[in-house]
Amino acid sequence: MTEIIQKVKNLSIGFKSKKGEEILILRNISTNIKKGETVGIVGESGSGKSTLALAMMGYVKHGLYTIGGECEFNSSNLLKMKNRDLEKIRGRKIAMIPQNAGQALTPNLKIGYQIDEALQLHSDLKEEEREKKISELLNKVRLPSPETIALRYPHELSGGQQQRVAVAMALAGTPDLLLLDEPTTGLDVTTQAHVLELLNFIAKDTGTSMVYVSHDLGAIAQVSDRIIVMYSGEIVLEGPSRDILKKPIHPYTYGLLKSIPKLSLAGLPQSMPGSQPQPGTMYRGCSFFDRCDFSEEKCKNNSPKLEYLEDLNTSVRCFNYKSLVNDSQVNQTVNKIKTSLQDKEILSLSEVSISYAKQKLLDQVLNRISDDNPTVKDININIKKGETIALVGESGSGKSTILKSIAGLLRTKGGIIKFDQNRNLSSDLKERDPNDLRIIQLIFQNPDESLNPNHTVEEIIAQPLKLYFGLKSDELKKNIIDLLQKVRLGEFYMSRYPRQLSGGEKQRVAVARAFAAKPDIILCDEVTSALDVSVQAAVLNLLQQLKEDFGTTYIFVSHDLAVVRAISDRVAVLYQGRLCEVGPSKDVYQFPSHPYTEVLLGAVLEPDPDIKPKLVAEDIVEEKPPQKGCSFQGRCSRILGDICKSEVPPWQITNSGNSIRCHIPLKELQKDQIN
């Protein structure tokens, strides 16, 4: 049996509410971390996963306190230790890698200096040895030319590089246990895949135990040996990674896996009803009771115990796990999306280009934009009525920029945006008449920011109704109730403030507000990326339902290719503000693809230990689009030579009507990619 390095015993952490009640964030958690093992802790926001990870290094957030239990490391309880003693363990024995490395690194110190500082604190190396060790560490995290990186400041590195530096710093003390709190969440898909691969390599290379905290089952699946699933402050399922992902025997995990959209399946996944209970609201019974498909009468009043099943090497907290043991292959069924495509074009962009460059005085005076290499260029898309078109790409690909110009929030440099074939839409709000503003509505990524915290739900939804239709009193109220019902929220939500709603409910209110204007086009900017997985599917299903009812056209911006696959009719892939590939979604997801699409598809993480991401290209970040030639020339692994650098590639059309902008002939592309 391998050595246990961290033992968590009956740990409960909570806080006192204003009324003096004790509210538990973690409820009686017990688990062991073995040497050399990678454990994934997965759960929705508010499930207590980060609190657990922090407790493992003896840290309890301000305002919270330990109610009972212990975290034992080297046979001493970290939660009872003095700060002075903890200092000797943190960094040296247990290291932490934060979610946002950009914020964790000191902005005014050079990378090398910061790693040196960590080495001074956590190792006994002499100065010359430290210098060597710095390059060694930077080499280990696969940063190109460590000597130059060490002399840079954090802001001079890309997000992925910053995260690598954070990994290097954590490794400085050669820790026995690495805690990773959502280390790849803020990164681009391709970077994420690269960082995960690096972490896997380090785990094998150094034999360090890792605790990987994430909400993303896809990422967890790639790194973990064992998975702990948390729900509402409790462990509900714990076992070997493969078994949990392939045959989940807890209804929550089962439902969660069913609600994740997959690349291989077009259509919307089934959603789980409801949301996780708030801390302090569960007094008796199973915390998953009201969302469970397998619940019985006894689940309502009795809390199930965490039961260890020897034959499966799995612990589960459910009365009815047996019904899942026999038949728990996740047979994902999807609701096929109905296309309500009409032949009429509703919006067309032709030759649209947008520039962020600062304008010279002369240009300001002449009120023109001059920039020979604009951020977004040559965008030609015709969108049909009732269509869902998705713009995909990594950060910096210009997808949100295009959305802003369509909404009239950002002036274009050139090109025409036409509505309904004949009406020109200005990209400046002030030049649009109220009706032009009404027909296009926006839904934002983060409902916390898109809803005014000082307005009730009623006031939020009333705004467009008052503005566009001048509704008053009774009629206004009737309309609001109507809209709330359409987004599956009850009338009693009217008097609530956004802070009293869960993430999914907030996003529904935002959807209701967009639909209140009776728009023809809705621009969805990463609408599901701030939501929990189990809620994401529900919001996607709602959007699809509303689209079928109202015949709305969606322009959907996302970095998540699986979500795009689930909801869209057509996909446009963007790199550096230039279109790479446009086509019906089923064809974009098949070969031949533009080399960039191939990179994106390869990097998608699926919650399946058997599907490994394919890392086709380096995850370099380019600051600016190239002046000439193909936009993807800097990262393309199939680059042909000078032609890619000097000439803009032509559009090639595949048999299925998919347009690819590449110099490589389609047949060759297909042959290469299938191999």
Place this chain on the structure above:
Amino acid sequence: MKLDNIYQEEKKSNFAKVSEIIITMASRPSGFIGLSILIFHVILAFISPYIAPYDFKAINPTLMLQAPSAEYWFGTDDLGRDVFTRTILGGRTALTITFFGSLIALLWGGLLGIFCGLVGGKTDDIVMRIVDAFLSIPWILAMLLIVSLLGTSTEVLIPALGFFYGKGIVRVARAATHDVIAKDFIVSARARGHSNFSIIWFEIIPNVRDAILVEGAMRWSWMLLGFSSLSFLGFGVSPPTPDWGLMISNARGLMSFAYWSVIAPIVGLSSLIIGINLTADAFAKALGIDRSTKAPV
């Protein structure tokens, strides 16, 4: 759904909100002390004319510079007037003028700051440079100029003080607005085509109101000090109306042998300023604006 049971917090009436804030303020020792001092001064300002034991302008040469006694609690001044009477009456003018002065400062400073924060660009640049220019003028010199040109009547002092103390609020309101306008709900309101006025009124003000109110409360105490300085220099309240600044100015030469005539107004003035400051602090904490009370992580 289960969640319904815990979120019973309904939309509260404004009265309920205000009383909740006051209760939170008073539950902290510093807030309780501040509020008590402030309320004491306000009540005193209302009732002092009725409880004053003597006539504040009755000069009596035979009673010059009497030490505190059972008859004259705080003693008498160089003209034989009762210091206790003059002290309890001395805060009235200052309190009234600076209260209305702060309201004016809040109004123009707050609205201009929000407007600049929202529109940005050239308008913002120009307005802020003008505000900066005014900030660089020593306010007391400018006040002296205004007062000597237009006189020391209340109608002059209130807007003048309001103007000079509002400049700082412009900056605070603008900064608070910048925090808010980056949020998507402002973008969303803009994209819907709401007017600037309705964006300011419905979207921005509810979110910056608290920060501006706290700033205004702080300005009130500064303005009180400023107004007393004017009186001290002889440009505020004209004698024989009792006023703390004026009283300190008159009695300062006698400090070595008749300390009581200067200590009483000093205690009056400083306790009021401390009271307002503590109240403003507690107000900020009760609203959750003061970051020092939040968790470090």
